[in-house]
Amino acid sequence: MAITKVRRSLLVSMVFFFFNVHHLQVMSSPHKEKKSCTNKDRKLLEFPLNLEYLEAEFFLFGALGFGLDKVAPNLTMGGPSPLGAQKANLDPLTRDVILQFAWQEVGHLRAIKKRVKGFARPQLDLSKESFANVIDKAFGNKVVPPFNPYANSYNYLIASYLVPYVGLTGYVGANPKLKCPSSRKLVAGLLGVESGQDAVIRAMLYARASQIIHPYNITVAAFTNKISELRNKLGKAGLKDEGLMVRKADGAEGKVIGNVLAGDESSLSYDRTPEEILRIVYGSGNESIPGGFYPKGANGDIAKLYY
Numbered sequence: 246m247a248i249t250k251v252r253r254s255l256l257v258s259m260v261f262f263f264f265n266v267h268h269l270q271v272m273s274s275p276h277k278e279k280k281s282c283t284n285k286d287r288k289l290l291e292f293p294l295n296l297e298y299l300e301a302e303f304f305l306f307g308a309l310g311f312g313l314d315k316v317a318p319n320l321t322m323g324g325p326s327p328l329g330a331q332k333a334n335l336d337p338l339t340r341d342v343i344l345q346f347a348w349q350e351v352g353h354l355r356a357i358k359k360r361v362k363g364f365a366r367p368q369l370d371l372s373k374e375s376f377a378n379v380i381d382k383a384f385g386n387k388v389v390p391p392f393n394p395y396a397n398s399y400n401y402l403i404a405s406y407l408v409p410y411v412g413l414t415g416y417v418g419a420n421p422k423l424k425c426p427s428s429r430k431l432v433a434g435l436l437g438v439e440s441g442q443d444a445v446i447r448a449m450l451y452a453r454a455s456q457i458i459h460p461y462n463i464t465v466a467a468f469t470n471k472i473s474e475l476r477n478k479l480g481k482a483g484l485k486d487e488g489l490m491v492r493k494a495d496g497a498e499g500k501v502i503g504n505v506l507a508g509d510e511s512s513l514s515y516d517r518t519p520e521e522i523l524r525i526v527y528g529s530g531n532e533s534i535p536g537g538f539y540p541k542g543a544n545g546d547i548a549k550l551y552y
Contacts, residue, residue, distance in 0.1 A: 282424065282425035282427070282428060283424050283425070285422070285424070286423050286424055286425050286428045287361050288545070288546045288547050289419045289422060289423060289428075289519075289547075290357060290360055290361045290419075290423075290428055290431065290432070291357070291361050291362075291363055291364060291545045291546070291547075292415070292419075292519050292543075292545050292547045292548065293357065293412060293415055293416065293419070293435070294354065294357055294358075294363050294364060294544070294545065295367055295526075295539070295543040295544060295545065295548065296408075296411065296412040296415065296522070296526070297350055297353045297354050297357065297412070298313075298321075298324075298354070298366045298367065298369065299369055299371075299408065299526075299538055300346070300350045300353075300408050300409060300412065301313055301347065301350035301351055301353075301354060302327045302330055302366075302369055302371060303330065303371055303404075303405075303408060304343050304344075304346045304347035304350055304405075305347040305350075305351075306327070306330035306331055306332060306333075306371065307332065307333040307335065307343050307347075307395070307401055307405075308332075308333075308335070308340050308343045308344035308347050309332065309344070309347070310331065310332030312326070312327060312330060313351070313354075313366065314326055316351065317351055317354070317355075320351070320354045320355065320358070320366075321365065321366040322363065322364065322365035322366065323365050324365035324366025324367060324368070324544075325366070325367075325368045327368075327369040327370070327371045328368070328369065328370045328371065328372055328375075328540075329370060329371050329372020329373065329374065329375065330369075330371040330372075331373075331395050332395070333394070333395040333396075333397075333398075333401045334395065334396060334397050334398075335397075335398050335401060336398045339398040339401065339402065339449070342445060342449070343401070343405070346409075346442050349438055349442070353435055353438070353439075356431060356434070356435070357431070357435075360427070360428070360431055364544040364545050365544060366544075367539055367541065367542065367543050367544040368539070368540055368541040369538055369539065370537070370538055370539070370540050371538065373391070373392075373393045373394060373395060374391070375537065375538060376392060376393075376394040376404050376407075377391040377392045377393070378528065378537070379407060379472070379475070379528060379537070380392040380468075380472075382475055382528065383468075383471040383472050383474070383475040384471055388461060390460070399453070399456070399458055399465070400458070402446060402449055402450055403450070403458070403465065403468045403469070403472075405446050406446055406447070406450060406468075406469055406472060407472060409439050409440075409442040409443040409446065410443045410486070410507070411476070411517070411522055411525055411526065412439050413436055413439040413440050413443055413514065414485060414514065414515050414516055414517040414522075415517050415518075415519065415522050416432050416435055416436040416439060417436065417514045417515065417516040417517075418516035418517050418518050418519075419432055420432050420433065420436070440514070444505075444506060447469075447489065447505055447506065447507075448505055450465050450466075450469060450489060451489050451503070451505045453465045454466040454489050454490065465489070466488060466489045466490045467488075469488035469489045469490075470488030470489070470490060471488070472488070473486040473487050473488040473507075474486075474488075476525050478530070479524050479525045479528065479529075479530045480517065480521040480522075480524055480525050481521070481524060481530060482517070482518075482521050484515075485515035485516070485517060485521075486507065486515070487504050487507040487508075488504065489503070489504055489505065490502055490503065490504060491504045497512050498512075519532075519547045519548070520532045520551075523543060523548060523551065526538050526539060526543070527539060527542075532548075532551040533551040533552055534552075535552060
């Protein structure tokens, strides 16, 4: 009798064991995860390709004088070549940093396209005129002579201030909306490097914050503050952007005016939605009106909802 009870107990234990093992396998299987990766995940992962294309082309051309068409034509998926991009007149240190950024962006494009199909490179306008228009809007008048991002290292770094930060706020905004663990892992990895790029650019500019940019008689810090103010205005979602110098009350813990990294009242990164990003990169303040760096509009399901 005792032996029968022991056998019955062992049998019940084995059944529960194998059930739990099978349950864990199902819960952790790639097939189960794939099902949980929603179509919304795909759209949110594809949207940043618009900015990654822009960054890759701007940094590649700035450092090398050529872009994806030469270094990784397969990543363009047949999209049109960027307009007006050219090699910048950079000092050795700045060129070294920008070249590293360029190859990192190529890696970002590959990483995203390993996870989702993606889309073709959109038409990008990286001409000096396109950047000059942004600077004119930031200052509320025509800057004379027109701003040329490719003229020297100072100008190029100021132009670079326009780029990674918008992308990183988008990744911060996308992360909590993602359902799939592998999607969140990818975005966390992208966000880490984009944040690093932004921090390097801001640090290089911060070291020159009081430097007067010739021939405008405007300091580096003033350029960044005006650009950030413009992005806040275009985004139409309150304060999500800060220049290199702020009021003490707006600095970290209300203790400093230096602002080498932008953050909210708790020094956490700001977030942006795709709609806010489109308003900014189009330069129109309207996600339905393409322009700016994307004269024919951005690509992907999210962007195409609006035009």
